[in-house]
Amino acid sequence: MDFALCASRLDALLLRYQACWQFNAYSGAAAPHLGDHSALTDYLQTLSHTDIPYLQGDDHALLHALKPYFSPAAELIELIGLAPICPNLHPQEPPAGIPGRKWQQINAFLAAQAAMHRPVLEWCSGKSYLGEAIHRRYQLPITALEIDTQLVAAGNARAQGSTPLRQIIRCDVLSDDVHQQLSPTQHLVALHACGGLHQRLLSLAVEHSGPQLSLAPCCYHRFTENYEPLSRQLKASTLRISNHDLRSAVRQTNTARSGETQARRTLQAWHLGLRELLPQLGIAKTTPLPSLPQHWSKRSFGEFAQALLDKKNINITLPTELANAEQAGWQQLHRAEAIDLVRMAFRRAxxxxxxxDSLLFLQENGYQCTLSEFCSPTLSPRNLLIQAQKSPYT
Ligand SMILES: C[S@@+](CC[C@H](N)C(=O)[O-])C[C@H]1O[C@@H](n2cnc3c(N)ncnc32)[C@H](O)[C@@H]1O
Known part of the structure; x- marks a missing residue:
């Protein structure tokens, strides 16, 4: 894959269709970006209650479904299509205490690597389950860095007595203390290290001439003010992507429990239902409304609506007959979810x-890199794996 070319094509596409991926379909506002796409609008209106969750959960199925009605879909399919590694792994019982899904992710992460032979430095390790798996498989010394003291203690309890040495060190990877943990002999590994934390890993890998790196990034919006590119190529781009945009891009529900999804949808429908009701109460439909915690979904629409108005200091007693407004809310939610598929079409991009950006930064600094999908998106939607090796000639 030509990373520079792919980045420049993606950049151009994202710039051109910015209005599509920045639109908040749940705001209740009209969708002006669909004005020029009448075939797409008609298609979205045909989607059923079962079509939508299916398309929300599968980027490729979504893009293929939109392709006949939405011209950028074809280029998006081409650009996001990576060779999935997704090896055929026999499900293995996780060691005691390691959640099954995490263990499957770890096994897929390791199966996607060539044999490991260097001492390992694990970044933002939690209890260092990944380090534990590497240690079992390759008998390598492992140092893991984690900021949370409880996770450090729990991880070290698991690692007690390991030979060669396996240890979890309490360390804030954003602090200067981290420098003393890095050496130019290590294989740097990180499974699901968030935005600013993995950017820090990349900068320090370059600074300390780390010979090898394997990184599965996640939550690009976390631990940064706004995601600032590291590579020269994307620093020069005029496209700026806010943390808000990135948060929406990685908010995927295909690993959420169905109860959580249902609770979230209920609150969204009620929000929209209340919005429909506002003009009848003499309040502008666009009035900003606060949100309420998820447990409110177990109450009634009336209680929810009254609590929101109280929170907003709007002193109005609601009518007793609210069934129509609630139903309108569910209809609006269906419409919003259909329109939101257009934003979702760009989330993988x-x-x-x-x-x-990470790959280009590494290449600019003398690394040879590969990019792959190490597990299926149903096991983890954050399934991209960067592998980098310092070129011997730099
Ligand atoms: C998404 S979790 C991933 C944990 C583990 N790698 C895994 O896959 O299960 C991110 C971890 O980063 C840790 N973390 C957050 N900020 C950190 C920092 N400044 N320095 C070191 N670790 C940090 C968190 O405590 C958390 O354990």
Whole structure:
């Protein structure tokens, strides 16, 4: 894959269709970006209650479904199409205490690597389950860095007595203390290290001439003010992507429990239902409304609506007959979810742009890099794997 070319094509596409991926379909506002796409609008209106969750959960299925009605879909399919590694792994019982899904991710992450032979430095390790798996498989010394003291203690309890040495060190990877943990002999590994934390890993890998790196990034919006590119190529781009955009890009529900999804949808429908009701109460439909915690979904629409108005200091008693407004809310939610598919069509592209930035930065600093999908998106939607090796000639 030509990372530079792919990044520049993605950049151009994202710039051109900015209005599509920045639109908040749940705001209740009209969707002006669909004005020029009447075939797409008609298609979205045909989608059923079962079509939408299916398309929300599968980027490729979504793009293929939109392709006949939405011209950028074809280029998006081409640009986000990576060779998935997704090896056929026999499900293995996780060691005691390691959640099954995490263990499957770890096994897929390791199966995607060539044999490991260097001492390992694990970044933002949690209890260092990944380090534990590497240690079992390759008997390598492992140092893991983690900021949370409880996770450090729990991880070290698991690692007690390991030979060669396996240890979790309490360390803030954003602080200067981290420098003393790095050496030019290590294989740097990180599974699901968030935005600013993995950008720090990349900068320090370059600074300390780390010979090898394997990184599965996640949550690009976290631990940064706004995601600032590291690579010269994307620093020069005029496209700026806010943390808000990135947060929406990685908010995927295909690993959420169905109860959580249902609770979130109920609150969204009620929000929209209340919005429909506002003009009847003499209040502008666009009035900003606060949000309420998820447990409110177990109450009634009336209680929810009254609590929101109280929170907003709007002193109005709601009518007793609210069934129509609630029903209108569910209809609006269906419409909003259909329109939001257009934003979702760009979410992998936004993620890929961040990952390409990391790859370009590494290449600019003398690394040979590969990019792959190490597990299926149903096991983890954050399934991109960057592998980099310092070129011996730099
Ligand atoms: C998404 S979790 C991933 C944990 C583990 N790698 C895994 O896959 O299960 C991110 C981890 O980063 C740790 N973390 C957050 N900020 C950190 C910092 N400044 N320095 C070191 N670790 C940090 C968190 O405590 C958390 O354990």
């Amino acid at each position: 936004l993620e890929l742009r961040c990952v390409l």
